[in-house]
Amino acid sequence: xxxxxxxxxxxxKSNVYPLLLKCKSLGxxxxxxxxxxxxxxxxxxxxxxxxxxxxxxxxxxTTESVYRILHLPSFKRDYEELWEPGAYPDIGFIVLxxxxxxxxxxxxxxxxxxxxxxxxxxxxxxxxxxxxxxKARLGIQFIQMQILLLLAREHVGVSGDSVWVSAGxxxxxxxxxxxxxxxxxxxKRSLFATEMHRRLWNTIIEMLLRSSLTSGGPPLISLxxxxxxPPGNFDDEQxxxxxxxxKPENEYTSMSIAIALRRTISARLxxxxxxxxxxxxxxxxxxxxxxxxxxxAYKSLCQTLTRFKSPPGQASNPPSLALRIVDFTMQRYIxxxxxxxxxxxxxxxxxxxxxxxxxxxxxxxWSAVYPSSxxxxxxxxxxxxxxxxxxxxxxxxxxxxxPGFFRIASLQASLLISAELDNQLREEQGLVPSPLRPDLVSxxxxxxxxxxxxxxxxxxxxKGYLVSSVILAHVEGLMRGLPPQELPALFLKxxxxxxxxxxxxxxxxxxxxxxxxxxxxxGEDMDAVGMPPQNPDWDFxxxxxxxxxxxxxxxxxxxxxxxxxx
Numbered sequence: 001x002x003x004x005x006x007x008x009x010x011x012x013k014s015n016v017y018p019l020l021l022k023c024k025s026l027g028x029x030x031x032x033x034x035x036x037x038x039x040x041x042x043x044x045x046x047x048x049x050x051x052x053x054x055x056x057x058x059x060x061x062t063t064e065s066v067y068r069i070l071h072l073p074s075f076k077r078d079y080e081e082l083w084e085p086g087a088y089p090d091i092g093f094i095v096l097x098x099x100x101x102x103x104x105x106x107x108x109x110x111x112x113x114x115x116x117x118x119x120x121x122x123x124x125x126x127x128x129x130x131x132x133x134x135k136a137r138l139g140i141q142f143i144q145m146q147i148l149l150l151l152a153r154e155h156v157g158v159s160g161d162s163v164w165v166s167a168g169x170x171x172x173x174x175x176x177x178x179x180x181x182x183x184x185x186x187x188k189r190s191l192f193a194t195e196m197h198r199r200l201w202n203t204i205i206e207m208l209l210r211s212s213l214t215s216g217g218p219p220l221i222s223l224x225x226x227x228x229x230p231p232g233n234f235d236d237e238q239x240x241x242x243x244x245x246x247k248p249e250n251e252y253t254s255m256s257i258a259i260a261l262r263r264t265i266s267a268r269l270x271x272x273x274x275x276x277x278x279x280x281x282x283x284x285x286x287x288x289x290x291x292x293x294x295x296x297a298y299k300s301l302c303q304t305l306t307r308f309k310s311p312p313g314q315a316s317n318p319p320s321l322a323l324r325i326v327d328f329t330m331q332r333y334i335x336x337x338x339x340x341x342x343x344x345x346x347x348x349x350x351x352x353x354x355x356x357x358x359x360x361x362x363x364x365x366w367s368a369v370y371p372s373s374x375x376x377x378x379x380x381x382x383x384x385x386x387x388x389x390x391x392x393x394x395x396x397x398x399x400x401x402x403p404g405f406f407r408i409a410s411l412q413a414s415l416l417i418s419a420e421l422d423n424q425l426r427e428e429q430g431l432v433p434s435p436l437r438p439d440l441v442s443x444x445x446x447x448x449x450x451x452x453x454x455x456x457x458x459x460x461x462x463k464g465y466l467v468s469s470v471i472l473a474h475v476e477g478l479m480r481g482l483p484p485q486e487l488p489a490l491f492l493k494x495x496x497x498x499x500x501x502x503x504x505x506x507x508x509x510x511x512x513x514x515x516x517x518x519x520x521x522x523g524e525d526m527d528a529v530g531m532p533p534q535n536p537d538w539d540f541x542x543x544x545x546x547x548x549x550x551x552x553x554x555x556x557x558x559x560x561x562x563x564x565x566x
Contacts, residue, residue, distance in 0.1 A: 014492055019499045020462070026506040027460030033510075034116050039130070040123035042095050047117070049083055052097075055104030055114075062394050063103055065322040067206055068199045068258045069147050070100075071192070072236045092141055095128045099148035106155050107394035112401035112457050115156070122158040125149045138177050140193075143200050146170050150207055154404040164215035167208045171221060174204050180226035192239040198231040199255070202262055209268055213332060214405055218276045219269060230262040231255055252308040257322050260304045264330070267297040271333055284341065284351065291337055291357070298330050324395055328368040332409045335361035339416065346423055359420045362413035366443050369399040369410045370450065374442035400454050407454070411464055414447035418471045425478040436479065448472050455505050462502035469498035 046052055056079070064070060079097060082089050098121035105114035129149060150170060154163045178186065179201040183194040205221070212219040232246035235253045247253055271290050274280045305326070308318050334357060341354035367376050371393055399406040421440040448471075451464035473494035477487050 014496055016492070016495045016499055019496075019503055020466075023462045023499065023503050023506055026503070026510045027462075029510050030458075030460050030506065034119050036120045036123050038123065039127040040120060042091055042098075042124040042128045044089065044091070044094050046082070046094075046097070047101075052101060055101045055108055058104035058107045058394065059100050061319065061321055062107055062325070062398060063151060065254075065319050066257055066261070066325050067147075067151075067203045068231070068255060069144050069203055071196060071239065072254070073240070091128070092145070095125045096141060096145045096148065099125050099145060099152050102152045102156055103148065106402050107397040110392075110397065110457070112397070115401075115458050118152070118156045119158055122149070122152045122156055125152070126158075140196055140200065143170075143174060143177070143179070143204075146173065147200070147203055147207060150211075154211075155398065155402040157403045159403075162211075162215055162217075164211040164217045167211040168220060170204055171208055174201060175226075179204070180228055182228045184229075185227075191242055191244060195231055195234055195239050198228055199258070201226070201228045202231055202258060205265060206261070209265070209272060210329075210405055212272045212276060213336060214408055216276055218278070219272045221269075222273075223266060223269065230259055233259060249304075250307055252318060256308060257305065257318060257326060260301050261326060261329075263304075264294075264297040264301055267294045268333055271337055275336060282340075284354075287337060287341070287354070291334070294330075294333060294337065298334075301326070301330065321394055324368050328365060328395070328406070328409070331361040331364045331368070334358075335365065335409075335413065335416070342416065342419065346427075355420070358416060362416040362420075363439065363443070365409055365413040366417065366446075369395055369406060370446060371396065373446055375439040400450060401457050403459070411447075411451075414443055414450075414468065415471075417443045418447070418468075418475065421475055422471075422478070425475065441475070441479075444468070444472050444475055452501065455502055458509070460506065460509075462499065462506075465502055466495060466498045469494045 047055075060072075064072075078089070078093055081087055082094075082097070102118040102121040105118040106112065108114055125145065126149065129146065147170065150163060150166055153159055153166070174180065179197060183189060183197050189197075205226075208219055208221060211217070233249060233251070233253050233255055234244065234246050235255075238244040267290075271294055274282065274286065274290055305318055305323060338354035338358040338361070341351040342358050345351035345355035363375060367373055370376075395406065398404075399410045417440050421436070421444065424436065424440075448465065448468040451468045455462060455465055470491050473490040474487060477490045482490070
């Protein structure tokens with residue numbers, strides 16, 4: 001896209017470049033306003049109980065429904081004690097509660113109104129975790145806090161160093177504590193301790209795989225590195241009774257989804273090692289073998305989870321939101337496995353299967369986070385069933401409001417769909433235009449609106465909206481049959497409009513904390529046109545993890561639209 005657009009023309013013939021620099025300066029100011037001082041000493045201050053209760057419910061229906069971290073009866077008991085008169089709780093538990101609140105704030109409302117508080121809570125947790133008290137913290141609560149901190153940093157956007165790096169630290173800390181060894185090899189302990197041991201190790205492995213999938217870094221663990229068995233199919237209340245037996249596999253408990261996902265770990269780990277390890281031999285034949293293994297695991301997973309379904313109103317139903325999160329996760333692996341062959345498929349038909357599977361996975365990913373998408377219309381009973389985007393849908397909020405796993409995968413899915421539609425338009429031959437797939441066209445339009453919505457709820461990076469706007473202009477130009485020489489003008493107009501709209505939103509956001517005269521005063525020297533003096537470069541337009549499938553790619557975005565790859 002940028003090759004065709006001749007990026008130097010933007011610098012000399014339009015105001016896109018200076019406006020982008022202004023957006024970048026405003027983004028820095030907005031993020032600085034949200035960032036508390038370091039270190040941020042943890043306090044015992046909490047929002048009102050009504051708000052906290054809602055935030056905890058939000059956390060429980062999203063993260064905890066899939067990745068088990070807490071023992072809910074004991075957590076809720078200790079949480080209720082916080083509100084008793086004269087209570088002076090342990091600061092470690094307060095930190096853990098605040099991380100739960102930070103995670104819940106992601107899906108609390110459509111505006112992510114608690115973002116500044118969530119960031120502060122994460123900073124407090126980081127400060128507390130940084131204290132040099134190693135031996136005193138080798139316990140369940142500290143590991144729970146470390147897992148929650150990892151997730152909160154990713155979702156809220158307090159990354160610091162790579163979450164993948166921190167996931168490695170978490171795994172090694174857990175190994176130091178012996179969590180990688182099954183409790184049957186250790187001195188006899190209570191059922192509660194045994195099952196929490198297995199649950200936490202299971203969740204830690206999930207976090208390691210997820211960070212490897214997002215970052216492109218190798219998982220750096222194998223199945224031979226641990227022998228901890230999967231958790232038992234216990235409800236949390238059972239763990240308080242010694243001698244309790246796990247429920248049958250076909251009986252749904254709060255652990256059923258985590259246990260079902262555990263059975264796919266071998267296939268998912270093999271895919272990640274194939275994609276991200278330097279020593280893997282990335283042949284297409286091996287790709288198809290791994291696809292068969294992954295799909296077999298996915299099929300078994302679906303059969304397991306659908307087996308629990310029962311008539312509405314019964315408590316044995318798996319939450320539909322949790323099922324969407326699980327399916328989103330599995331589709332991300334399928335997409336990552338086949339995306340490297342998307343462009344070769346344009347030249348060699350033997351890769352056509354990968355092209356088809358990658359796009360199917362992208363469409364399923366998009367429909368999971370955008371339930372009101374036009375591509376889901378055949379599955380809705382009527383217009384009354386179709387909510388507007390972000391309207392009380394927790395997964396939509398997670399994908400739109402935060403920069404983590406769900407947002408990255410959703411944005412990449414929209415880019416893959418854009419590339420596929422672009423390829424179809426370029427391959428079209430005939431005397432009359434061929435009909436285009438309306439589902440692909442609708443996703444591109446929705447992606448642009450989705451990126452704009454992300455800025456409106458607090459995203460400071462405007463590249464997603466800029467890119468999606470230019471992509472849409474490009475595709476619409478091809479659909480209208482415009483000659484190549486007329487396309488750059490469309491690009492330029494789309495780029496200008498998107499940046500101007502972004503700037504308007506960012507100025508309003510910055511103005512919430514600064515007067516108009518001081519909105520750009522970030523302690524930087526400004527030149528005559530109000531821009532920080534710097535050499536013209538487009539580094540801040542270069543793709544980061546949002547757009548990259550492989551950290552080694554030099555230009556991970558241009559491969560989709562560059563003429564040189566055709």
